[in-house]
Amino acid sequence: MDTAAGKTKKGAAGRRGGGPKKKAVSRSVKAGLQFPVGRIGRFLKKGRYAQRVGSGAPVYMAAVLEYLAAEVLELAGNAARDNKKTRIVPRHVLLAIRNDEELGKLLAGVTIAAGGVLPNINPVLLPKKTAEKAVKEVTKSPTKKSPKKA
Numbered sequence: 001m002d003t004a005a006g007k008t009k010k011g012a013a014g015r016r017g018g019g020p021k022k023k024a025v026s027r028s029v030k031a032g033l034q035f036p037v038g039r040i041g042r043f044l045k046k047g048r049y050a051q052r053v054g055s056g057a058p059v060y061m062a063a064v065l066e067y068l069a070a071e072v073l074e075l076a077g078n079a080a081r082d083n084k085k086t087r088i089v090p091r092h093v094l095l096a097i098r099n100d101e102e103l104g105k106l107l108a109g110v111t112i113a114a115g116g117v118l119p120n121i122n123p124v125l126l127p128k129k130t131a132e133k134a135v136k137e138v139t140k141s142p143t144k145k146s147p148k149k150a
Contacts, residue, residue: 027059035062035069075100090114 027037041058044050075096076088083092094115097103 028062031059031063033059033062033066035066037062040065072096072103075103091116094118 027041028035031037037058040062041053044053044058044061072093073088076092079092079095079099080086080088085092090112091114094112095118097107097110097112098118
């Protein structure tokens, strides 16, 4: 490997051939995801959830987390638009989650800070329609008075 000038040529550091170095492509890009596959894989390993973590596990988990985040954000955006707002606040996230059956079941035991509660009035507490009509009819009907004595 000595050249004419007497210097040694450096190798490709384990790569085959000495061509130009290819740009690194992240696993998130390979999977077509926005969530970080490498970081989730690192957290799975450091968290000691299992002795070994397969190569597909962080990809699958990143995809699931990205789907859930997109779903919540879409519903919260719809709730914000319904309230004529352009910014999503915790109240909109809560309304989105509680009004969706599946997300409500998934996050049933979760408290969202500054989210409030769903507007709900027990039907027993509402005034009854028939009672209102009866009261109006009584007040509208003229009362019969006895004729005046002359």
